[in-house]
Amino acid sequence: MILPWIIIILVIGGTLAWIAGRFGPHWPRWISLATLGIHFGFLLYLWIQNYSIFTLTTRSPWFALFDIPWISQIGISFSLGMDGLSLLLILLINLLGIMAVACSWNAIKDRVGFFHFNLMWILASITGVFLALDLFLFYFFWELMLVPLYFLIGIWGYENRIYATIKFFIFTQVSGLFMLLGILGLYFVHGANTGVYTFSYFQLLGTKLPQPLGFLLMLGMFLAFAVKLPVVPFHTWLPDAHTEAPTAGSVDLAGLVLKVGAYGMIRFLIPLFPKDSLSFAPIAMALGIIGILYGAIVAFGQTDLKRLIAYTSISHMGFVILGIFAWNTIALQGAIIIMIAHGISTSGLFIMVGDLMSRLHTRDFRRMGGLWSTLPRMGGAAMVFTLASLGLPGLGNFVGEFLVLLGVYRVSIPAAALATLGFIVATIYSLWIIQGAFHGRNTEGWKLQDMSSREAAIMTTLIAVILWLGIYPQTVLNTSLPAVEAMQKYAIETQQTIVSPQISPAQPLPIEGSITINTGGKP
């Protein structure tokens, strides 16, 4: 019964915040902060309490499950489950939710109650996405997430916000429909095969799919996740949405929305369609490499600081898709670390830009420069996040990227080698951020107030997390390991139910090179 509460707390908190908005702008802020604080404490408690089970050898990845029938006539249930992966991601979105509230503390003055309502509902629906184990419920939360985000950008965004919201909405909505097709296809095939019509994740695992239908259904789902991640060439909504969103919206986009795409691939796409998705892996990995390099090059050409950072996200997410489709333990663990580390470091950068904008009233790079002398502390914080983004060892992103490449090398040497070029291009754009904003001449003679204690607290928290991920990532790796191994096992089991008539168990699986369980990387 804990799992529904994890969502309900946020829903209630958001609604309360909206109502309390009548009494004054400070009410919704404190209510949201308190709700998220309690929620975070609760999740932390859950993590610490269950931490020991991650190191057991006989472990079920699911340490909490919840299942009640919802629309039982067509096999829809309200089914939630939490394993290490979803716990980590929910902790991440919660932490970033707190940061989003904190960074909008003074920036949002208009309709404060409704703003916080939207913020909390985004968090609630994404939490739902990470917990849902019924494909219909998953789709429900997936679509629900759009609405508050639409309002968040559309009401509190910048000049060109309407164009950006419509673009963002259409991209995700259209791709979401493809996912719905995929889910329904799976549902009907499974029903026809077994006579049981259900949306339950566990039952749908191992569905035998005729070709080429299976491949098409996989492609439909892939498209939805690829748009959210985003994968080049489906990425163009992201720079617009980021640029026009208020800081809290950018934090949500970078830290949370992008992660659901990766999560969907790990949890649903590959376990449900192992054969089809892994035969598609070369293309997906190629898209990942293109994303890494293309995103970085386009980022370097930007003059709008927020747009630049948005493109760096595209580059980083290239590593994630690469790691996911390499589908071995090392690469998957790396992808999960990147998801978390990127959420932290990019949110840090967006918050930094928000802080800069509240002082300079511009995002234009060409009008900045030499700000280090007047904002040394903010410059220092920005330096840490850009260094994280260029993959400096000792900070979280490096651990993720290194593990991904280490795992990818096993699957494809050229892919690993090309993706390593990402280290170089990341250095180029990252140093450009520092040069453009903080180094060089202060041509406009800016004299600014350095970070307030509220801003400093946000930065310090994020820096602490990114350092922790870089120096001792083991707590995170231990937590996600059972989930990663379970996903790999599901994929293999599904694979076996499909191929068992043709291939005897003694023969190696056709994708053995990319699947490694427990034994990991024996050369």
Next chain:
Amino acid sequence: MLGLLWLIPVIPLIGFILLAIIGPRLSRTAVAIIGVGSVGISAILAILVAISFISSPPAGNAFTQTLWTWINVTNFNPGISFYLDSLSMIMVLVVTFVGFVIHLYSAEHMLHQEGYSRFFAYMNLFVGSMLILVLANNLLLLYLGWEGVGLCSYLLIGFWYTNPANGRAARKAFIVTRVGDAAMAIGLFLLFNNLATLNIQDVMQRAAQTWQIGSPLAVTAAALLLGGAVGKSAQLPLQTWLPDAMAGPSPVSALIHAATMVTAGVYLIARTHVLFSLAPSVQLAVAIVGAATLLLAGFSALTQWDIKRVLAYSTISQIGYMFLALGVGAWSAAIFHFMTHAFFKALLFLAAGVVIDAMNDEHNMFKMGGLRTQLPLTFWTFLIGSSALSALPLITSGFYSKDLILFDAYASPSGSTWLWLAGLVGAFLTSIYTFRMVFLTFFGKPKTKAVYQPGSRINLALIVLAAFALLIGFLETPSFLGNINVLGNFLSASLPATSILPQRAGSEGILELVSAVISLVGIYLAYLLFLRVPKTTEAMVQSPVGAVLHRYWFSGWGFDWLYDTVLVRPFVWMANSNKNDFIDLLYKGIIRLNEALHRVLSNTENGLVRWYATGIAIGAVIIIAIVVFL
């Protein structure tokens, strides 16, 4: 005592953290105490550890200390672990000691600069990273230190950040070395995926067991590591960042050139020497890269007017000697030259820093002159450093280390007369450009008056380094000059001895004599060209051939121009021309298409009855046709 090992890198890092967080609020004295003190404590600890290491050697002549497991995924589990053997011991001693002296110097040199605490924070981080690099027991931790020194070079070269040129030089250093680092990272992927470990000793052992000499995997792995090494050590073809790195304060140059950063590549190759022995072709490439670099950089150094750029090119050239030594399997000779070079090059940069300060921030040697009498102590120490750099026979350390390399390049089985000859020409160039610098700066008529005299801390730093620049050479002397082998014996636990062809072993005395003469002739030539008849030299430079050569050498053989044209400009052009992301055109196209369709369809709703009637008629016909024919 060995248990204190972990504190050696950690204390400078603590210094960094303290200075980064509370530094701006501290007084300059407090900053100096933390900044200099942390490295000082580290140096003392290093000496204590060394005494304990030598007096009671641990089992297997190596000591490993693990703090915690950094990452643990399946069988990939590198630790935050330090490994101390004679090689890393030497490195730690040099890094902490030279680093400390440079910090001491900086406390005075940087006193009136803005960002005093920021400077010491970065310097401490630099030393800390370098110590992690040399002490790492696995390649991933080494990579952490490796990237850390790259970062610090960026931060310190761009220390005076308001000048965009400094920022450019800083970014160039980081990006160029990162090109090498990317190669090295791929090397790590290869090593781990084939040998299932990144622990350096295990990698060496398993590589020797599983790979044949010259096997493709061994060659690729060694080549990729070499890629990383040439980046950090500023060797061909990635040497272009180092001359520009002069944008930073002088102590930074001293630290980069002497104690940290550029020697990392030499250390990496020495550390992984087994891999290079398994890949003879790559090892030959190391020797050739070294020989080519030392010549190219030597010619370039001849033409520079900026005193620090001469020193920068001389570093590239001297590291070239170390690569030459590594390439012919003279591992301990390379480390010996690293040691002597660390002392005399730090000395030269620090003394040059005094000169530049005394000349009111003037770098151009042609505007200096006659400083011998105005800055006597600086002059004498600079002279000692220069003599060591030019390998002045018998009394300087450079003589012993460089001539050992020359002899090994000739007499080792993988050596050759050509390699020896390249080294000899390089030595000739070295003494010319070095004493050109000495004569232009300290001799002749005074052109400017010195506006500044160094204080006690700077003088102390110079004297200590000068003493070492003279004396450290006696750790290792040739067979006919005492045959001392302290360093070689100490290193023999980590590095295999250099093998010498018996038929060439006897020529050591002759070779030493030749190079001693070459060094002296070079100095005399510098005296002639730049002090006695500078007009003739000027005429030589003005001559058609001279002008072309001068331009090429001065610009570092045009490598910057080449990279700029082939890589930088196309990249910037690509980024700028695709600023609006051409992929978005696809979606904009869809929007346009929809709008066009919308216009077409809205035209049909024009209120004319005859249009509607026609429409109904055509529609009816089509529907009937479908019904009838299908």
